[in-house]
Amino acid sequence: MRLVMVMSGGLDSTVAASALIHAGHVLTGLGFDYGQRHRRELDGLPAIWERLGMQGRVTDLRGVTSLLGGSSLTADIDVPHGHYAEEAMRVTVVPNRNMIMAAIAWGFAVAQKAEGIGLGVHGGDHFIYPDCRPEFVEALEKTLALATDGYSAKPVVLAPFLRGSKADIVKRGAELGAPMELTWTCYEGGEVHCGKCGACVERREAFQLAGVPDPTVYH
């Protein structure tokens, strides 16, 4: 199946892309510049796409996210340290981000007569991110189908790790030889991963739980 894959340059969507390619799908990557402070993540996309043997584009969403201010991922608020799943991490939420990206990805897919979209969302994010839950993805798929009824095939939304954990992603990534070493997770955006922000803590933990050597250089 031909899919537009929403990709951040992070671990989850990179391994999800590997898994979908392994399953026989043909992917076009789509990255979003929404003014994230950890722009290093996006900068890694071309190398990831090259390694995965796929094409991709990055689109400019900065005008839109200037409307959505208030999240520490885009605005000038300190990124909280500590475990990702803590209440404090709620400030890292950009309201409705996954639905906005999915809606654009499906528009792009229809324009190139692709048959669906791929997402890197995973079960570990359900607690704080409602737009990573299975019931959201199901409703999304139905709404996308109604939105373009008569102009496209009925879309599929594939999220291979929707019911998996970040450790499952690392394990699968290692099996598939996914370019995990090219991915970026840290919210601080330094030369190397800080190792302390919620995202770094979660990344480290996932490699440990998976029993996979962590290729990441931490500060």
Add this chain to the structure above:
Amino acid sequence: MRLVMVMSGGLDSTVAASALIHAGHVLTGLGFDYGQRHRRELDGLPAIWERLGMQGRVTDLRGVTSLLGGSSLTADIDVPHGHYAEEAMRVTVVPNRNMIMAAIAWGFAVAQKAEGIGLGVHGGDHFIYPDCRPEFVEALEKTLALATDGYSAKPVVLAPFLRGSKADIVKRGAELGAPMELTWTCYEGGEVHCGKCGACVERREAFQLAGVPDPTVYH
């Protein structure tokens, strides 16, 4: 209720905004610059907002719509003349446009703690635009609710003319004194409305059917 109202500068969303304000809602307008050739439509928004006593913003979506190419509304394809509902008008569709705009509007609404979004979609568009149909709007509302569950009140999606025709809109606009003379419909984007493109034909017809004097200057 506080709502973010998706507004194009055209007739439908302007009268829908008037109707929602008349019903007691407080609106913030949101326009989208998606590289439309009839940019005159967007240029009218500030005057419309002033007349309606509301605030509004226009956001830049050109980066995104460069992905979606192929529609004569954005690309360099001749706009077909004739009645709007004809098969030929299908080339004016931007894939998944309403869902993209609604998803962004809801993100903007959540960021300002508003309770829903308003849309100007109407029944006359159902034939060619699947994302103007009641079943799409219902699925959209459900998906928006799941996307931001825990971060917002359950959103409402209000589309006062969802089951109405364009003539109903004109009739209601006249009753409410909506600034219909400030709205722009023509796809050609000249000094005055061309009177010949599908959108102009439909506009003229709606005023005639409604029995309301048409304030539009046609070429």
